[in-house]
Amino acid sequence: MKSLLSKGTLVFALLGLLILSACGDKASDEKSSSDSSGESYEWSVGFNTVEDSIRGVAAQKFKEILEEESEGRITIDLFPNEQLGTDNEMVESVQVGALDFQLSSSGVLAEIMPEFSATDLPFMFESADEAHAALDGSYGDLLKKASTEEGIKMLNTFSIGFSQITTNASPINGPEDMKGASIRSPNEPVPIATFEALGSQVTTMPFTEVYLGLQQGAIDGQFNPLTAIRDSNFHEVQDYLAMTDIIFYHAPFIMNQELWDSLDSETQELIQKAADEATEAARAFEAETEAAVLGEIEGDFKEVTNPDKAAFQQAVQPVYQQFEDKIGKDVLDDLQSFLEEYRSK
Known part of the structure; x- marks a missing residue:
């Protein structure tokens, strides 16, 4: 294990x-062969x-x-x-x-x-x-x-939900705006690699510490679905929101x-x-x-942007290559084939 x-x-x-x-x-270590529903x-x-x-x-x-x-x-x-x-x-x-x-x-x-x-x-x-x-x-x-x-x-x-990016560094209109920004990531391999590919300085920390980290300026920003951003009140301590749908959770x-x-x-x-x-x-x-949720929290940001996703997709392509062997090329091929067929219908 x-x-x-x-x-x-x-x-x-x-x-x-x-x-x-x-x-x-x-329950007992040995599964009972009789009915133990009581x-x-x-x-x-x-x-x-x-x-x-x-x-x-x-x-x-x-x-x-x-x-x-x-x-x-x-x-x-x-x-x-x-x-x-x-x-x-x-x-x-x-x-x-x-x-x-x-x-x-x-x-x-x-x-x-x-x-x-x-x-x-x-x-x-x-x-x-x-x-x-x-x-x-x-x-x-x-x-x-x-x-x-x-x-x-x-x-x-x-x-x-799909992750959106918030930051106090600057408005995000393209991947170039992520360079040098200190971004919190969960301690998970693909999200870390994704934001490193965008040129961000990635910091890992527990989810419950993120609000304080943003409030005190220990990190510039984070990425999470809108519901998580609202539920944790990140919109109270962040200036900019970029609707990128970058990672599905x-x-x-x-x-x-x-x-x-x-x-x-x-x-x-x-x-x-x-x-x-x-x-x-x-x-x-x-x-x-x-x-x-977007309607509830967008007024708390100085600016909400909708960057061109194509530029972001191009910038993070190396992440696919980085994880292909680890995930398994057959696994990725099967999943992408399924998605192509699903979209064709």
């Missing part, structure tokens, strides 16, 4: 989980954004369905806003069984499963609909298989594979149903709110 953390960091993270009582009651469970779900974010919508729906349809035998505790550690730390905790469920990010999972990096490549998708079609098809099946091999059960995934809904394997089929079906309905709720929420 590939690890995202040092041993010392992992021990600290696990102690924190225990203190916060984040560990749910686990057994009670208390499970934890962690994510790195605020409670009323897209991830929060999914988590709340998941909780409601499991608690109602299990008639109280399953209890779900929600831990938003990195209460249980950073995105990377929570993935590690899911792998080793210290955290039951997580609404993760594709980029973090790409650190241990390069196949996930394909969705993070700049301008890979033109719309959330085509991204969901790929993730619901053979490409999504490939991600689920890769996850299982790393101790992770991937239940489903949903769009967080999705949130894989994951759980510990051993926990899944230990459960009876009835409980597994209920978990999958809850995850699927939570995914649909999150996808609908993202689609309904994305356009409205």
Whole structure:
């Protein structure tokens, strides 16, 4: 199993989980051959954004369905806003069984499963609909298989939105305006390489530290979907917004594979149903709110620009070449062939 953390960091993270009582009651190590649907469970779900974010919508729906349809035998505790550690730390905790469920990010999972990096490549998708079609098809099946091999059960995934760029350095009208700007990136390989290709000085930091970093001038800017920009109030401390759609983000809904394997089929079906309905709720929420969010926050910026995407696409082409071998040329070819066929229809 590939690890995202040092041993010392992992021990600290696990102690924190225990203190916060984040560990749910686990089923027995050996899966019962008889019906164990009467057994009670208390499970934890962690994510790195605020409670009323897209991830929060999914988590709340998941909780409601499991608690109602299990008639109280399953209890779900929600831990938003990195209460249980950073995105990377929570993935590690899911792998080793210290955290039951997580609404993760594709980029973090790409650190241990390069196949996930394909969705993070700049301008890979033109719309959330085509991204969901790929993730619901053979490409999504490939991600689920890769996850299982790393101790992770991937239940489903949903769009967080396309990343837009904000900065205090200068208005962004083309890739040349990114040169020298200090841009925060999550500690994820493709986004880091993307902004380095644009000539930016990339700084990594946990999501919950970004607002302070922007406010104090430790970084010039960041990139995130509009909903994340609003939910975290980045528009309060940024002057310029560029609508680039540069990177598509999705949130894989994951759980510990051993926990899944230990459960009876009835409980597994209920978990999958809850995850699927939570995914649909999150996808609908993202689609309904994305356009409205721009209207809410654009007045807080000095300037909102709509740069020519073609220039950005040309500038970041080396990123595709950089990650082709790591992701797998066959994986990229299959995904791009699917998208070409999808667009032709």
